[in-house]
Amino acid sequence: GQQLNQSPQSMFIQEGEDVSMNCTSSSIFNTWLWYKQDPGEGPVLLIALYKAGELTSNGRLTAQFGITRKDSFLNISASIPSDVGIYFCAGLNNFNKFYFGSGTKLNVKP
């Protein structure tokens, strides 16, 4: 099925650095969700966005619902080692179907 274009695929950063990742699509979405997945675990919801232009924070995490409704980004500020994991975006379209990005693997060097 359709997948969202998520980038970058992987990142290697130093502890303390800020991180940015994004998801784009050629289609409009009504909801954007961001998840973090640790190895062998299920994805955990980080942030949910329901309106175009919405900017929401969860601690050091900030996500925005793009004004065109075709994209979203997630920023992590002042990264720490426990931020390591795979981050997924998900979008809900007009047909109430969810699509997932391919994930961004984040590595943080202490």
Next chain:
Amino acid sequence: SAVISQKPSRDICQRGTSLTIQCQVDSQVTMMFWYRQQPGQSLTLIATANQGSEATYESGFVIDKFPISRPNLTFSTLTVSNMSPEDSSIYLCSVDTGNTIYFGEGSWLTVV
């Protein structure tokens, strides 16, 4: 939000056997789904578990291989039948609470 419990959390299975994964939700939900996530991959929807009727399978997944039960609005099972090494994956139960999806902790199956 929804709290979703899955079991087993992980298992090592013999080729040719079948395993049933259980999913329990802490509240009644209409929409429950089963996903598969192969190593290093994103999430692939297997089927929608419908309460009181047969599950709706996505292309490439069939009932004989992945039978699903949904006896009520808080519980579902997924069986992986006649397993082969290609079935080694994380299997995830999820629920849609309206416009947000929540996932269980996953069941990590390794087929040997």
